[in-house]
Amino acid sequence: MIETKSLPTQYASQPGPVQTSSGKTLRTDEMIINMGPQHPSTHGVLRLEIVVEGEIIIDVIPHIGYLHRCFEKHAEHMTNYQQVIPYCDRLDYCAAINDEHSYVLAVERMLKIELPERVEYIRVVMAELQRIASHLIAVGTFGIDAGAFTPFLYAFHDRELILDLFEMTCGARLLYNYFWIGGLSHDIPPQFVDKAKQFCTYFRPRIKEFNDLLTYNEIFVKRTANVGVLPKDVALNYACSGPMLRGSGINWDLRRDDPYSVYHKLQWEPQIGKGEMGTVGDVWDRHIVRMREMEVSLSIIEQALAALPEGNVQAAIPKRIRPDAGEVYARTETPRGELGFYVISDGSGTPFRVKARAPAFVNLSVLPAISRGCMIADLVLIAGSVDIVLGQVDR
Amino acid sequence: MTAEEILNSLKAKFGDAIVEAKLDAPQPWIVVNPSRTKEIAFFLRDDPATRFDYMMCLSGVDYNNGKLGIVYHLFSMVHRHKIVLKAFCTKEQPHIQSVTSVWATANWHEREAFDMYGIVIDEHPDLRRILLPYDWEGHPLRKDYQVPEFYNGMKVPY
Amino acid sequence: MGLLDQRFENGNVFVTSLENLLNWARLSSLYQMQFGLACCAIEMMAASASDFDIMRFGIIPRATPRQADVMFVAGTVTLKMASRIKRLYDQMAEPRYIISMGSCANCGGPYWEHGYHVLKGVDRVIPVDVYVPGCPPRPEALLEGIIKLQEKVRKESLVKKPA
Numbered sequence: 001m002i003e004t005k006s007l008p009t010q011y012a013s014q015p016g017p018v019q020t021s022s023g024k025t026l027r028t029d030e031m032i033i034n035m036g037p038q039h040p041s042t043h044g045v046l047r048l049e050i051v052v053e054g055e056i057i058i059d060v061i062p063h064i065g066y067l068h069r070c071f072e073k074h075a076e077h078m079t080n081y082q083q084v085i086p087y088c089d090r091l092d093y094c095a096a097i098n099d100e101h102s103y104v105l106a107v108e109r110m111l112k113i114e115l116p117e118r119v120e121y122i123r124v125v126m127a128e129l130q131r132i133a134s135h136l137i138a139v140g141t142f143g144i145d146a147g148a149f150t151p152f153l154y155a156f157h158d159r160e161l162i163l164d165l166f167e168m169t170c171g172a173r174l175l176y177n178y179f180w181i182g183g184l185s186h187d188i189p190p191q192f193v194d195k196a197k198q199f200c201t202y203f204r205p206r207i208k209e210f211n212d213l214l215t216y217n218e219i220f221v222k223r224t225a226n227v228g229v230l231p232k233d234v235a236l237n238y239a240c241s242g243p244m245l246r247g248s249g250i251n252w253d254l255r256r257d258d259p260y261s262v263y264h265k266l267q268w269e270p271q272i273g274k275g276e277m278g279t280v281g282d283v284w285d286r287h288i289v290r291m292r293e294m295e296v297s298l299s300i301i302e303q304a305l306a307a308l309p310e311g312n313v314q315a316a317i318p319k320r321i322r323p324d325a326g327e328v329y330a331r332t333e334t335p336r337g338e339l340g341f342y343v344i345s346d347g348s349g350t351p352f353r354v355k356a357r358a359p360a361f362v363n364l365s366v367l368p369a370i371s372r373g374c375m376i377a378d379l380v381l382i383a384g385s386v387d388i389v390l391g392q393v394d395r
Numbered sequence: 396m397t398a399e400e401i402l403n404s405l406k407a408k409f410g411d412a413i414v415e416a417k418l419d420a421p422q423p424w425i426v427v428n429p430s431r432t433k434e435i436a437f438f439l440r441d442d443p444a445t446r447f448d449y450m451m452c453l454s455g456v457d458y459n460n461g462k463l464g465i466v467y468h469l470f471s472m473v474h475r476h477k478i479v480l481k482a483f484c485t486k487e488q489p490h491i492q493s494v495t496s497v498w499a500t501a502n503w504h505e506r507e508a509f510d511m512y513g514i515v516i517d518e519h520p521d522l523r524r525i526l527l528p529y530d531w532e533g534h535p536l537r538k539d540y541q542v543p544e545f546y547n548g549m550k551v552p553y
Numbered sequence: 554m555g556l557l558d559q560r561f562e563n564g565n566v567f568v569t570s571l572e573n574l575l576n577w578a579r580l581s582s583l584y585q586m587q588f589g590l591a592c593c594a595i596e597m598m599a600a601s602a603s604d605f606d607i608m609r610f611g612i613i614p615r616a617t618p619r620q621a622d623v624m625f626v627a628g629t630v631t632l633k634m635a636s637r638i639k640r641l642y643d644q645m646a647e648p649r650y651i652i653s654m655g656s657c658a659n660c661g662g663p664y665w666e667h668g669y670h671v672l673k674g675v676d677r678v679i680p681v682d683v684y685v686p687g688c689p690p691r692p693e694a695l696l697e698g699i700i701k702l703q704e705k706v707r708k709e710s711l712v713k714k715p716a
Contacts, residue, residue, distance in 0.1 A: 037637055038588045040616045045590055045634055065526035066634045067591055070668045072511070072536055077667045086663065093592035093689075109421070137595070156602030174596060174689050236472065239450050239500035252472065329422060329452060329468050329479070342454050342466065355454035357468075365503045391591055394526055527670060528633045535669050542669045546632050553665045553673045 030058060033376070037066045041145050041380045044390030046364075048383070055375050060368045064361075067394040075354035081107050081321045082181055084354065089175040091356060092392040094137050097130035097166075098334035099392075100179040103354075105260055106330035106341040107181050110323035118311035119183050120262045124304045125196065126169075126178065127261075127332075128297040132203070133162040134335035135290045138387040142287060143214050145384035146223055151214045158206055161199055168192060181321060183314035193305055200298050207294055215291055224287060225278030228370045228382035232281070238366040241359050242337025243293065244386065247273040247286035254333035266303045268296050283378075283385040290387075293335075322349050336360050336387055360392040396444060398423035401478050404445070408438060414483075424466075424479035429491040432467075432482050433518070436497040439469065439478075446473040450498040455508030459538045461486050463514050465505075467494070484514065486537075493519040511536035572711050579622070579648065580611075580706040583699070586621035586641070587614035591628025593655040593689040600692035610699050618644040623702065625695070626681075629657035629664060630672040642679045650706070652698050653681045656688040663688065 036047035045066035051059040071091060075084045088103045089096040101123060108115070140155030163173045169188050170178045178185050214220055230240070235248040245252055253270035255263040271292035273285030325347040331340035337359030344353040363386050371382050396404075398418050402425055406413050412428040412435065427435050439447040447469040454466045467480040482491050493516045495502045505516045506525040513534035516522055524531065530547075533540055543551055585607075589597055601607045601614065615621045618641045630638060642649070653675050656662030661673035675681060682705060685698035 037634060038641055040587050040614075044594070065524075065528070066631060066637070067629060068526040068631055068633065068670050069591075069629050069664050070535070070670050073667050073669065074664070090592055090663070093595055137598075141598075153603040156599060157604055160599070160604045173691060174592060234499075236448055237499045239498065250472075257475070326420065327422070331451065338451065340452050340468070342452055342468065344456065352459075353454070353456050355452065355456075357452040357454075361503065362500055365500060369499075540669075547636065549632060549635055549672060549677060551632070551669060553661060 029053075035379075037063075042383065043141060043388055046383075046388065046390055046393070048367075048379070050376065050379065052376055055377075057371055057374050057376055057379060060371050060379065062364060062367060064364070064390075064393050067390045069391070069395065071356060071395040072354055075351055078350055080349050081323075081351060084351065085180065086175065086177050088356075089177060090391060091358065091395060092134075092334065092336065092339070092360070092389045093174060094389050095130050095134035095335045096175050097126050097178065098134075098332065099339060100176070101127055101261075102330060102332040102334065102339045103341050103343075104179045104181050105332060106328050106343045107321070107323065109328050109330050110326060110343065110345055111181070111317065111321065113182055113315050113317055115183065115315050116311045116313065117262075117309045119313050119315070121304050121308045122184060122188055122313065123179060124261050124263065124266070125301050125308075126166075128301045128304070129162050129165060129196070131297050131335045132294050133159050135294050136162075138335070139210070139214070139287065139290055142381075142384045142387075145380045146214075146220055148214060148217070148220065151210065154206075154210055154213065158203060161202070165192065165196055165199065168195065180314070182317035183312075187313045193308065196301065196305055200302050204295070204298055207291065207298075211291060215288060221277050221284060223378075224282065224284040224381060224385075226282050227278075227378045228283045228374060228385060229279045230281040230366065230370050234366065234369060235281070238362065238369070240337065240363050240366055242333065242335065242363070243286050243289040244337060244363045244366070246270060247289045247385075248281035249273055249275070249285075254331060254338055258331065260330075260332055262304070263300075265307070266300055268300050268303075271296060283381050286385040286387075290335075320349055322347065331357070334359060336389065336392070337363060339392075356392075356395055358392040358395060360386075360388045360390075361395075364388050364393055396474065396476055398425075398478060401425070401439075401445060401476075404442070405435065405438070409435060422477065422479050424481050426481045426483065429465075429482040429484050430517075432480070432492045432494055433497065435480070436467075436494040439480075440497055446471045447478065448472055450494075450500055451477075453494075453501055453504035453508065455512040455514055455536070457512055457537050458483075463489055463512050463537075465491050465508055465514060489514045490517055491515075492517050495519055510534070513537065572709075575711070576707050576709055579709075580703040582611045582613075583623045583650070583702070583706075584615045584621050585612045586618055586624040586645070587616050588641075589625075589627045590630065590634065591655075591657065593627035593658070596689045596692055597625055597627045597654065597695060600695050605692040605696065607696070607699070610696070610703070612699065618642075619646060621645055622648065623650040623652060625652045625654050626658040626675045626679075627654040629662065630675045630678075631670050632672055633670070635672045635675075635678050638675065639678045648709075650682045650702055651675070651679055652683045652685060652695075652702060654685045654695060654698070655690055656686060659684050659686060 033050045036042040037045040047063040049061040088099045136155040136159045140152040143151030277284045323345040327344040329342045340357035342355040346352040412431040414426040416425045449470045452468040456464045464483040510524045658675045664671040683698045683702045
């Protein structure tokens with residue numbers, strides 16, 4: 001059993017009574033600082049109640065729920081399974097496609113339908129493009145957290161190119177409603193493949209440029225290495241997933257280890273943190289995992305585009321979707337980690353219960369454990385490296 | 396391990412704490428006694444044959460027949476096998492034992508189950524509402540929930 | 554009538570009304586309060602990044618409500634957040650403007666029917682100047698909203714008009 005209180009603190013200077021030069025003990029009081037819900041670097045409406053002694057954090061108490069939009073209630077009240085998809089989009093608004101993927105996978109497993117090969121390949125291409133877009137937001141805003149504004153502009157410029165591809169395909173920039181149960185809403189446009197290939201050739205050198213700009217920047221490394229270390233056993237006990245888990249050196253990726261779609265037909269390797277700049281599992285490791293995952297995604301996209309078969313983009317499914325009574329838990333690897341949907345069907349046309357296991361929610365719960373003993377200025381970086389999206393945390 | 400072997404080892408160890416099981420479902424599940432979830436969870440996590448070290452999901456459910464429940468989706472990183480545990484309670488006596496001391500991730504999930512369904516998690520270290528405001532009344536994901544007309548002077552329905 | 558119409562040919566003197574001058578100053582430096590709520594905040598960030606460049610309208614994000622002139626309510630306002638938004642609005646100095654961005658802030662959006670924890674329109678707690686529709690609105694739509702707000706500020710008068 002892992003006691004959160006006994007975690008190693010990360011700074012040698014422990015809070016405690018301070019001796020003055022005259023030999024008296026100086027009384028130091030704990031102070032409570034409120035960060036959020038309106039704060040530029042909480043990435044949304046997260047509120048952190050921070051107990052500090054001087055500059056050192058004694059405890060962090062996250063207060064969430066400022067964006068609780070009743071997703072699960074809506075899912076139970078829609079008139080059919082299809083109508084839940086737009087609400088899934090709005091869970092993790094930085095990576096809407098991946099959310100849809102997880103939900104449609106759950107319903108398709110209940111219906112036990114086979115998808116056309118073309119659908120699976122297009123889904124992989126879209127999911128990986130979305131992963132790059134989401135990681136670009138993550139590392140761009142992480143740069144702002146560290147005090148660097150320029151990376152944000154670089155990241156958002158490149159992200160616009162991906163959004164153009166999405167816009168070309170389904171007309172929307174942010175929330176797509178593109179994956180439907182049994183297929184896609186419609187086929188990709190004819191010029192999509194060329195444009196996507198162009199993007200891949202354009203973007204690969206940009207990642208190197210971005211790394212030179214931010215990742216290997218001396219100041220950035222000094223601020224992020226050895227900060228907010230998440231040990232392996234704690235990460236597992238808190239069921240962290242995605243770059244959080246891989247940053248701690250655990251080689252675990254659902255795309256490879258619990259295969260769905262056609263990821264098992266493509267050649268790629270998950271990226272893990274190796275502690276190149278400091279300890280394994282520190283903030284820098286989580287950042288570099290995201291940067292390297294973008295390159296991996298590029299290679300997956302190129303392979304999938306090369307193998308893209310012809311065919312239909314909708315499987316033959318009944319007009320009114322009525323899965324047999326039963327339940328299923330399906331999970332996919334989203335940019336933030338394992339997003340699972342636990343869907344219970346009672347045999348009617350609407351879900352009886354939909355629970356979203358949100359990776360951001362679970363990853364955020366480890367924040368108090370990894371920030372105890374850090375300096376208060378590092379908390380911003382630690383919270384940024386968790387890469388939360390409050391829509392998913394609060395649902 | 397298959398679900399059947401897990402069920403047998405649980406039955407051998409805990410006997411009547413295992414209420415029922417459904418092994419022919421696509422994802423087999425085992426129903427356990429709600430007041431003994433913690434020791435069962437400890438066994439499942441620490442037994443070298445099972446090693447369920449990763450809790451994927453914990454969901455509260457209202458079965459709409461006077462019954463509430465919590466569903467645990469467990470996974471083992473070591474053996475790569477899965478099992479689903481369920482614990483049921485009634486709406487009159489909504490008590491289920493906490494597994495936070497086994498998997499730390501259960502902490503927030505259990506708070507959410509308390510918030511949304513009013514399931515009182517016994518022995519939970521910090522049982523407060525998590526998503527809704529602390530002064531909210533009722534548990535909104537119960538099937539018989541009525542939306543309040545006003546909250547703090549703000550009209551709630553459209 | 555534009556501001557610089559009555560500029561004298563030689564010298565740096567120009568004549569305008571005080572009202573015109575104040576309105577011009579206000580509308581060309583609308584400092585924005587830097588906070589976002591939900592999905593629309595991502596589009597707001599995209600608008601402030603290099604491709605759309607919101608700063609060419611004189612909009613600079615400020616982290617504190619005391620220095621802000623305009624607040625973009627970008628996203629779903631929940632009942633838990635509503636009292637905080639009201640407090641932030643109260644902390645802003647006059648003159649202050651609100652742009653309600655996206656369907657959720659306008660009227661509850663897709664959450665209007667079963668959203669037991671969603672405030673159906675931010676105008677139930679604070680007054681709104683410009684509503685930008687969309688779910689989420691494109692950055693161009695937000696820019697249009699800003700231009701509309703600037704038009705509104707340009708027409709303001711120091712003397713209170715009879716109702």
